[in-house]
Amino acid sequence: METTKTDDMKISILASGSSGNVTYIETPKQRVLVDAGLSGKKIANLMASIGKDLSDVDSLFVTHEHTDHCKSVGVLARKYHLDVYANQGTWEAMNSKIGEIPIGQKHLFDMGKTKSFFDLDVESFGVSHDAAEPQFYQFYHNGHSFVILTDTGYVSEHLEGIVRNADGYLIECNHDIEMLRMGAYPWSLKQRILGDQGHLSNEDGANTLIDVLGNKTKQIYLGHLSKDNNVKELAHLTVEATMKQQDLGVNRDFKIYDTDPNKATKLVTI
Template identity: 65%
Template sequence: MKTNQAFQVSILASGSSGNSLYIESEQKRILVDAGLSGKKITSLLSEVDRKPEDLDAILVTHEHRDHIHGVGVLARKYHLDVYANQQTWQAMDPLIGKVDVAQKHIFDMESVLTLGDLDIESFGVSHDAAAPQFYKFNKAGKSFVVLTDTGYCSDRVRGIVKDADAYLIESNHDLQMLRMGAYPWNLKQRILGDKGHLSNEDGALAMKDLLGDRTKRIYLGHLSRENNLKELAHLTMETTLKEYDKGVGEAFHLYDTDPDRATELFAI
């Protein structure tokens, strides 16, 4: 990695079927979540010429299956340290199989963890899990924010993550597709509620407030297979930010993510 880069990122998979992203600095190689099989994550890493045996750790956001499916397998096979807060560990432990106690680490919400040359700030979000938290990665004055799986973006969260160099932001569903779709009403209520997921519109309005002069990249993530389309999510974000004169395509660029293909490694 070039020394003038703080770190590199690839969003390996993002969507309602499974989530994982890879962050690499000079000293550390980390996954955030492992919500697909170990085999699939290995395949996704190979798309960016990386291998799971070179990983150092997995950071877990919350215990839902689309975020932890491969955590136990990867931790056992490659002897990886796993970080989550206490409540998430309690919820996740029965779901991931045996992990050696020496590999289990507590990463408290609203705290900063230093791994090698990366300072990682955790912050709580509003989602129907035990104690969901997401992360802001910092090094050498550069930052990258992961923010999905939240029903709304609070003023507190906005203050923590404002003006990062790059974002993975949730654009989970199109409101009309969700309301008219086949999901049962109770599931629709869950997704639309304060502990559900950001819609395309809500994600765009949140991003409008988070953007700063440093921001260069916005990745749209956690799209629902049933209740969204990449084109709709992208158009909603683009249109909303243009309405507020935010310099789409000039000051910064929008990027799509995929549930089955890794993004290119990009430098922060």
């Protein structure tokens, strides 16, 4: 009979894509969301699909003020009395989008800092994106870590050092470069996406993973795919092939999973 561990960190990517992003993380003493880029009703339904309830969530960590990450921050904070964490630049940029939140639920989380929440430690780090003060997070519990890294035009060596050898990653694979170049987007938007403050391509995501992968890494999720300039199969194939070219243990030492803008991934242990 399999023994059930009671001191695990578990995660589900509730939604990931250009239309909206939400991640759920739980430990024995904490239940948190990262971003709330869909309607409150849709997030509640996604939570229910993995057997969880929004009323049990303690905190919400916001990465930046773009709508696909902050759409229902205010709604969830007011309805479920969540503590919301973001840095000063993000608070100032999203205040007009999210409505009033009780002052006691608004918290500063400065870039480059680590905060402890009972049995969950959360580290923030800056990324290169065209937002006010974009930052993402690494979560630590019981010797394990999970990194969320999307919405960045490039990943510096310094950032690679911060997130190296995590147990799990949600990494951006926003676009296929040729699909983007040949697509219908205006040139100015294409330049923005391809630029240093834009988004990681499938190849960029793969190369970042090659640089940060460690012997602890077991689970990799490919996220924030563009609905117009990418498809799951292409992103997955590109990342898998690129990593196999480096003789890395794809499907042996670690597994690569797809995410979806409308369907939660299975709640799994990190």
